[in-house]
Amino acid sequence: MSQLDTIRAALAEREAQSLLRVRRIVETPCAPRxxxxxxxxxxxxSNDYLGLASEPALAAALEAGARRWGTGAGASHLVSGHYAVHEALEARLASFLGVEAALSFSTGYMVNAGIAAALAGRGDAIFADRLNHASLVDGAMLSRAEHHRYAHGDVAALERLLKSSNAKRKVILTDSVFSMDGDIAPLEALLNLAEAYDAWLVVDDAHGFGVLGPQGRGALAEAGLQSWRLICIGTLGKAAGVSGAFAAGQRDVIEFLMQHMRTYIFTTAASPAIAHALLTAIDLIESGDARRARLLDLEAQLAEGLGDSRWTLMPSRTPIQPVLLGDNDTALGVAKHLWSQQIWVPAIRPPTVPKDTARLRVSLCAKHTDADVDQLLAALNTIQVPQ
Known part of the structure; x- marks a missing residue:
């Protein structure tokens, strides 16, 4: 069998297991309709939780940024690609989050792929929640440190691992809001363990930033946590409605990351026009209490509508509202039925989620209407699911 035949066989196997992914082509701006x-x-x-991705004020800011700064940075931040507007964005992020410094990146994957290797290496140890995002998993593997995975949210299991480790440097990695479950990590308990066992705590707040906490400052602000050993990661293409990411924390720690993160050093900086638009996005997040209140109303409406039905809505107080279905074929079948009703909800299957936990991932946006949620509920109630 040739290499090409091997690839074709692998694709056929994925299709037979209902695991083949399909790209849809979106022809209009990001929105509920x-x-x-x-x-x-x-x-x-979408992860456009606050409905900012097609916000006219952001489009105007992006246009103004392109006119002021051009379209490209031209080089990496540490060569000639760090513009005054990048510096302003990092200062604004740090001030908004209540930390000393922030470092901006072009994507969240780049932060997560590089941060573990900057903090740990051979002879060190990483302790990671089993349901962490794939980018954190990849970053842990790239670090070449020992990689210990503890059961999801199991603080006692994590403590046993930390207690038995003789590693010189220890790093705890976790999502704040888990992207396929919508639940929130026990952040205060994790920080207590980091303090007790002299470990770093790296929290990916991709799905909490903009949504949780006072003025949308995120899950760490909601929990009231601060520490020099705490590093917050956030993305700017979800609730912020643009693109990019950041790492934020104590000033010397952020300086250390800038000097050691290969995914920061060896890549062209994001467009300064993007940074210009993000300054407006943070203002919109900060003043977005009405949008966050709207999300809470939608979450309550969905939960009430599914409360006495055969559907299993997983516990979540975030815009991520997963409907657990179990096997891949059922998840695909339900998603296809909804699609036939002109409702687009993705079926999430392994390896993105554990085996036998395939689900619909319902993502709410502040621009959804009550009628939108009612339409989804009515469509779900017409589906016959095998018992």
Whole structure:
């Protein structure tokens, strides 16, 4: 069998297991109502939680940024690609989060792929929640440190691992809001363990930033946590509605990351026009209490609508509202039925989630209406799911 035949066989196997992914072509701006593959659809699948991705004020800021700064940075931050507007964005992020410093990146994956290797290496140890995002898993593997994974949210299991470790440097990695479950890590307990066992605590707040905490400052602000050993990671393409990411924390720690993170050093900086737009995005997040209140109303409406039904809505107080289905075929079948009703909800299957936990991932946006959620509920109630 040739290499090409091997690839074709692997694709056929994925399709047979209902694991083959398909890209849809979106022809309109990100919003609850979109045109996809030529069809008008009601979408519950983006991470645009506050509805800022098509916000006119952000589009105007991006245009103004391109006129002021051009379209490209031209080089990495440490060569000639760090512009005054990048510096302003990092200062604004640090002030907003209540920390000393922040470092901006072009994507969240780049932060997560590089941060573990900057903090740990051979002879060190990383302790990671089993349901962490794939980028954190990849970053841990790239670090070449020992990689210990503890059961999801199991603080006692983590403490046993920390207690038995003789590693010189220890790093705890966790999502704040888990992207496929919508639940929140026990952040205060994790920080207590980091303090007790002299470990770093790196928290990926990708799905908490902009949504949780006072003025949308995130899950760590909601929990009231501060420490020099705490590093917050956030993305700027979800609730912030643009693109990019950051790491934030104590000033010397952020300086150390700037000097050691290969995914920061060896890549061209993000467009300064993006940084210009993000300054407006943070203002919109800070003044976005009404948008966050709207999300809470939508979450309550969905939970009430599914409360006495056969559907299992997983516990979540975030815009991520997963409906647990179990096997891959059922998840795909339900998603296809909804698609036939012009409702777009993604079916999430392994390896993104553990085996036998395939689900619909319903993502709510502050721009969804009550009628939108009612339409989803009505469509779900017409589906016959095998018992």
């Amino acid at each position: 979109v045109t996809v593959d030529g069809q008008a659809m009601l979408a519950f699948c």
